[in-house]
Amino acid sequence: MNAGSQSATNALIGYWVVIPAYNEAATIREVASRVLRESTNVIVVDDGSTDGTAEALVGLPVAVLRNPTNCGKAASLWRGFQQALAAGASGVVTLDGDGQHEPEDIPRLLAEAAAHPQHVIIGARRRDQRRAAFWRYGANRVADFWISWAAGYPFDDSQSGFRVYPVSLLSRVKIKHGKARSFVFESEILIEATRLGYRSLPVPIEALRRPGARPSYFRPVLDIARITRMVGWKLISRGMCPIGLYRSLFGRASYPSRGGDGVEEVPPDESLSVGRRNTNR
Secondary structure (H helix, E strand, O other), X not given: OOHHHHHHHHHHHHEEEEEEEOOOXXXXXXXXXXXXXXXXXXXXXXXXXXXXXXXXXXXXXXXXXXXXXXXXXXXXXXXXXXXXXXXXXXXXXXXXXXXXXXXXXXXXXXXXXXXXXXXXXXXXXXXXXXXXXXXXHHHHHHHHHHHHHHHOOOOOOOOOOOEEEEHHHHOOOOXXXXXXXXXXXXXXXXXXXXXXXXXXXXXXXXXXXOOOOOOOOOOHHHHHHHHXXXXXXXXXXXXXXXXXXXXXXXXXXXXXXXXXXXXXEOOXXXXXXXXXXXXXX
């Protein structure tokens, strides 16, 4: 076993995986089953589903938390975080329940988390895949710009839900998580993490569309408007943060080094090929 694999194996022992799910009956069992091959510590937060999402998990050794009504992704993530922290987690992995993320990538993300404990690790989808959904891609790029400005740090794929959060961050950060902040929450936590001294490390992943998966709940116009409003207030409170704008435009995102022993600063387009796996199966 190489050093990276050993680090990921050691990290898995203390990490919990949180999967927010709303009406994911078609995909949630397969997702949870594959996650269980990577970790025995799995929490699924059923966000008031009406399609039998929780029932689809019967017989699997996962902790299922059920919201009595649909409270939104932010509230579901927050509840999962608190459950994991109470269980003594050393960190939390999040991924979506619709099958677009490959649970088999969890060890790769955790290897980077073990090497860079003061980072939020983001599974960054390849831009050619993201461009396939034109309006969503455009909305995501707008979100990347605003979030990078407010944080004063460049982000790539700030809207990816496949992440690793260090417990030291989750135990400190305080963010509103009402229903209207479902996608705002995942943006705001990146900004607040940066302000608390954490950084972000994107790890290239494949984004998949599984047969039978439901359409995305991300609404490009409404959700970007909410994210922009949140960022706007943060910028106004800091005098529009011109240095943050400069850093977001001219900074370089940090990616895992090709040698696997650190991070390197590379342009965003080049970064998408760093660590890319052979997906021919």
